[in-house]
Amino acid sequence: MKPTPSTTNLPEWLSNPTTSPSRPSKVNFWQRNQRHLRGLLNHLAQPTPIVTDQRWHITPQIKLIRLLALVILIALINNVVLLWGLALLLGSQLLWLPPQQLRQFMSHWLVSIGIAAIFVLPSYWLAGPATLGFFIFKTSLMLANAQYYRFTTSVQDLLTGLKALHCPDIFIMTLAIALTYLRMLGQHLLLTMEALELRTVAPTKHPYRLIGALFGNLYLKSYTYALELYAAMEARGFNGHYSRGIASSNHWRDYLALSPALVAWMLFIFWGR
Amino acid sequence: MHIPDNYLSPATCGTLIAAMAPIWTVAGIKVKAQIKRHHETLPMLGIAASLAFLIMMFNLPIPGGTTAHAVGGTLLAVLIGPWAACLALTVTLLLQALLFGDGGILAFGANALNMAVIMPFVGYACYRLGQKLHHEKLGLAIGAYVGINTAALVAGIELGLQPLLAHTASGAPLYCPYGLNVAVPAMLTAHLLIAGWVEVAFTLLVFQFVKKVAPTNLYQVPARTNQRPWIALLLGLAALSPLGLLASNTAWGEWDATELKQRLVQQHVSTSAPRGMVHGFHFQALFSNYDIAGLPISMGYILSALTAVLIFLLLIRGLQHETNTINH
Amino acid sequence: MLLLKLVNICYDYPNTCGLDQLSLDIHAGEFVCLMGPNGSGKSTLLRILSGLASPTTGDYQFDGQAITATYLADAQRRQQLHQRIGMVFQNTDVQLFNTSVAEEIAFGPRQLGLASAVIEQRVTDCLELTDCQDLRDRIPYQLSGGEKKRVALASVLALNPEVLLLDEPLNGLTIAAQQQMLTLLQRLQASGKTIIMASHNYQQVQAVAERFIIFNSTHQIDADLARADLNQQPDRQAQLMTL
Amino acid sequence: MLLLKLVNICYDYPNTCGLDQLSLDIHAGEFVCLMGPNGSGKSTLLRILSGLASPTTGDYQFDGQAITATYLADAQRRQQLHQRIGMVFQNTDVQLFNTSVAEEIAFGPRQLGLASAVIEQRVTDCLELTDCQDLRDRIPYQLSGGEKKRVALASVLALNPEVLLLDEPLNGLTIAAQQQMLTLLQRLQASGKTIIMASHNYQQVQAVAERFIIFNSTHQIDADLARADLNQQPDRQAQLMTL
Ligand SMILES: Nc1ncnc2c1ncn2[C@@H]1O[C@H](COP(=O)(O)OP(=O)(O)OP(=O)(O)O)[C@@H](O)[C@H]1O
Numbered sequence A: 001m002k003p004t005p006s007t008t009n010l011p012e013w014l015s016n017p018t019t020s021p022s023r024p025s026k027v028n029f030w031q032r033n034q035r036h037l038r039g040l041l042n043h044l045a046q047p048t049p050i051v052t053d054q055r056w057h058i059t060p061q062i063k064l065i066r067l068l069a070l071v072i073l074i075a076l077i078n079n080v081v082l083l084w085g086l087a088l089l090l091g092s093q094l095l096w097l098p099p100q101q102l103r104q105f106m107s108h109w110l111v112s113i114g115i116a117a118i119f120v121l122p123s124y125w126l127a128g129p130a131t132l133g134f135f136i137f138k139t140s141l142m143l144a145n146a147q148y149y150r151f152t153t154s155v156q157d158l159l160t161g162l163k164a165l166h167c168p169d170i171f172i173m174t175l176a177i178a179l180t181y182l183r184m185l186g187q188h189l190l191l192t193m194e195a196l197e198l199r200t201v202a203p204t205k206h207p208y209r210l211i212g213a214l215f216g217n218l219y220l221k222s223y224t225y226a227l228e229l230y231a232a233m234e235a236r237g238f239n240g241h242y243s244r245g246i247a248s249s250n251h252w253r254d255y256l257a258l259s260p261a262l263v264a265w266m267l268f269i270f271w272g273r
Numbered sequence B: 001m002h003i004p005d006n007y008l009s010p011a012t013c014g015t016l017i018a019a020m021a022p023i024w025t026v027a028g029i030k031v032k033a034q035i036k037r038h039h040e041t042l043p044m045l046g047i048a049a050s051l052a053f054l055i056m057m058f059n060l061p062i063p064g065g066t067t068a069h070a071v072g073g074t075l076l077a078v079l080i081g082p083w084a085a086c087l088a089l090t091v092t093l094l095l096q097a098l099l100f101g102d103g104g105i106l107a108f109g110a111n112a113l114n115m116a117v118i119m120p121f122v123g124y125a126c127y128r129l130g131q132k133l134h135h136e137k138l139g140l141a142i143g144a145y146v147g148i149n150t151a152a153l154v155a156g157i158e159l160g161l162q163p164l165l166a167h168t169a170s171g172a173p174l175y176c177p178y179g180l181n182v183a184v185p186a187m188l189t190a191h192l193l194i195a196g197w198v199e200v201a202f203t204l205l206v207f208q209f210v211k212k213v214a215p216t217n218l219y220q221v222p223a224r225t226n227q228r229p230w231i232a233l234l235l236g237l238a239a240l241s242p243l244g245l246l247a248s249n250t251a252w253g254e255w256d257a258t259e260l261k262q263r264l265v266q267q268h269v270s271t272s273a274p275r276g277m278v279h280g281f282h283f284q285a286l287f288s289n290y291d292i293a294g295l296p297i298s299m300g301y302i303l304s305a306l307t308a309v310l311i312f313l314l315l316i317r318g319l320q321h322e323t324n325t326i327n328h
Numbered sequence C, D: 001m002l003l004l005k006l007v008n009i010c011y012d013y014p015n016t017c018g019l020d021q022l023s024l025d026i027h028a029g030e031f032v033c034l035m036g037p038n039g040s041g042k043s044t045l046l047r048i049l050s051g052l053a054s055p056t057t058g059d060y061q062f063d064g065q066a067i068t069a070t071y072l073a074d075a076q077r078r079q080q081l082h083q084r085i086g087m088v089f090q091n092t093d094v095q096l097f098n099t100s101v102a103e104e105i106a107f108g109p110r111q112l113g114l115a116s117a118v119i120e121q122r123v124t125d126c127l128e129l130t131d132c133q134d135l136r137d138r139i140p141y142q143l144s145g146g147e148k149k150r151v152a153l154a155s156v157l158a159l160n161p162e163v164l165l166l167d168e169p170l171n172g173l174t175i176a177a178q179q180q181m182l183t184l185l186q187r188l189q190a191s192g193k194t195i196i197m198a199s200h201n202y203q204q205v206q207a208v209a210e211r212f213i214i215f216n217s218t219h220q221i222d223a224d225l226a227r228a229d230l231n232q233q234p235d236r237q238a239q240l241m242t243l
């Protein structure tokens, strides 16, 4: 670096305090987005402690199959008794959740039902109360099943499950990288928003312009990341196949875990309609 | 625009997933070719998926105090290429469905069709057209707007068809309770008035930034496309068409106007079929033959599936031709 | 004048501790250097001082005003705070988001609604102060590591904040550039700014910083010494040489 | 044994020059330190050596094999190269992508298909070598700056590469940790590894590096000196003290 002429005096403006214009500012969406992002990052950092009963550990692929089987079944069934039975089944599974998690489960679930319900409520005038009630009942049952899956499955499990179900490698890898980078890019986005905010000293006239810069930068950075990440991964022996310790093959426990869903399917096929 | 579970009948969901399978296959093949040229495309897929996730999470302020978020389908198509965007968005949607409860698990196929196929491809086509006419940005803006609205329209149709496709004997709808006359306008107004413009603004701003800072990082159209994907698409679709047989309800799109009217009446939604349906689309002409010819119903399904394949192929063929000629 | 006051601050990250029971007074015009082992909480403290993070427990007062999460919920107040406190991040990558270095530096002043000639002047001055004249039209994200650090400082300077928080600003710079930056900081201090920096480079910093706050690996303050005192404690100095 | 050979390398970034007419021979088992002003091309050179970037013009040979863009187009060859040459990036953030530090270190060995006991052993060893034992179950992206640097080195070490490229590995570490890392590097060299690092810290590095390659601000090599020669050139040493 060339030595600069050492001017002993700072520029005039730098020696005097700047007076700040105080204009009221309305745009406050940076804060909200930062909050959301922090929530996401926390969620990703500590995925709700997964309940794993060692004796009842079922393989990830069976979990996935069970989820699909149950959701399809619930979608197909129009028999209240059978649905009721499925609800009881799920309820008894929930009993195994620790209380803290159960509370979390309930709050998440109720919120998601609320959101789903808002959209169908106007149909009360179209279709009447019976249809509406039935619809909400079914929807909430599906949501509960999906929620239960989310609460009992780690990200790793999902990947292993998909792999065991012979999902193509390219897809699994994309998913795995997406999950990793969701954290990294999320963190990057969060920090950039923070840095941006630190230099937002007055209401910005064009917040939208900044959004372009924010995501444009994120894309370009991620492009560089992609190059370096791939080299870093290859450098560490990565060969395009995601090898992870794949859990042992199917087990009687797995079939046992799947059995309620199978029984419900049987009932549906022979009697449910 | 994420369609949650239980709004679409299992038959619709199955059909849409079956329709997606060959598209994913082709996308996989296309992207593998792309990876051969630029090996960073492989990690870029995953990164783009997380990027899409963050874009959909980012709430933009809109005049009036509320917020909306962009989807970024068109943007991703322009940045990493439409096929890669299709795969990346699919992964995003899967993640959202399985791990974040955004969008249904069964409705995954429908959501993928709307947001991972229709949006990027429509948007990208407009962008390429604009590029050809030397109005790149205009093309992109139109692409973003038309892309998201087409997707919304299709989502509206998917939802609106449900009361016709699946209902109890008494006519009470089993899934989405709104007919076409409610679902389509509802979806469209929201997107035409608000979400579309948010998408346009977002897409343009990011595009402008990237174009200015690192124009080489935009997707470059490859010089030559090979023909194998189309064969794979054809085979895939043909192999999957019997899946339609599994659907217990009338499969999507297989009704005639009288039935349509009858159902609408049953539902007390409308006393006559929408005029466009009767006169515009000519379902009669397209779909009423297979029963008349005395063929078994399964044969009819296969034939109509093949017809769908052909129409689909022709559509895509047109698109491909366009991107080819631009390069020379 | 007491400018920054921390009373019994704790900061907890989701699964680790960031800061533990920290109390601290910093007066206007001081030049403070934070030192300590890796992971001892220096960056965390700077984040709290800048208003980016709110302490889990404890009070933070800036210029007599308690800075709480509710206080910061108001956008206007937050903006006023940010104008008075500038920060250079440890990972400078996240801090640069404009399309050219000149744009990057003009970003802050432009929001203040200054006349464009004034902005132009500020950009030129800042580039000169940080010796980045030849980077003027470069794209920030394409710079080398050390260049980014300097541009980040320039972009914060352009806002003329009263308090400058710098998280390891010397990292990745050549020794000559480090000295230049420290001289610049000293001049800024002479003109009345408060400077708080984290560093692992006692050797460079000892000549300019006037007060050393030393963290230990349990996220607490181990010692808080003025330079004059430090000169009488050779074992402390030896310890600082390893941090 | 001649391991790395560069002949007349130029590297151009879209709108600036990265390296200009650089020729260089590095033998197996050397400990080389790259020094130079900010933006002089140290990181660029390391990227080329690692096979991440291909020179615009000029030849790069690794172990007698020309490494060209076409050679690298083949995934398997690229992988083999990457296995023999490990690199710690200047911005360590991009290098950590697993969910825990232990996972991060195990990632490489696991890809090589080693037995799980072996992997476990490697993880423990690497954690110990880099003094990261207590970070074992932490999430990499949530570490402090210095902690990330050490974990990144551990994750590269776990693969046991022949050549280690380190881009400013001492940045952000405490002096004690810097010395520890340099000692580790010295031990690695003693066991036959080739070590090439970029640094701005001549004072720390002079004791361990055996050869100094000095860049100038026009992206060329200014001098290439063994430590023994350097000791006889006080003005060179004075120059290095400022880089
Ligand atoms: N985002 C985060 N989430 C969780 N823990 C974090 C996060 N950032 C830092 N930590 C932890 O908090 C503690 C303090 O970190 P901090 O970054 O303040 O350290 P530091 O003193 O700046 O260290 P360094 O000298 O390495 O930069 C460390 O144990 C670190 O691992």
Ligand SMILES: Nc1ncnc2c1ncn2[C@@H]1O[C@H](COP(=O)(O)OP(=O)(O)OP(=O)(O)O)[C@@H](O)[C@H]1O
Residues within 6 Å of the ligand: C141, C142, C143, C144, C145, C146, C147, C172, D013, D014, D015, D016, D017, D018, D036, D037, D038, D039, D040, D041, D042, D043, D044, D045, D090
């Ligand atoms: N991605 C990039 N695109 C364009 N130019 C770049 C890019 N990265 C670096 N440069 C430029 O290339 C030159 C060499 O950069 P390089 O990163 O190799 O420097 P360096 O010696 O590592 O510097 P430092 O000590 O600051 O890390 C610099 O002028 C820099 O601005």
Ligand SMILES: [Mg+2]
Residues within 6 Å of the ligand: C042, C043, C044, C090, C167, D144, D145, D146
């Ligand atoms: Mg720090």
Ligand SMILES: [Mg+2]
Residues within 6 Å of the ligand: C144, C145, C146, D042, D043, D044, D090, D167
């Ligand atoms: Mg560098």
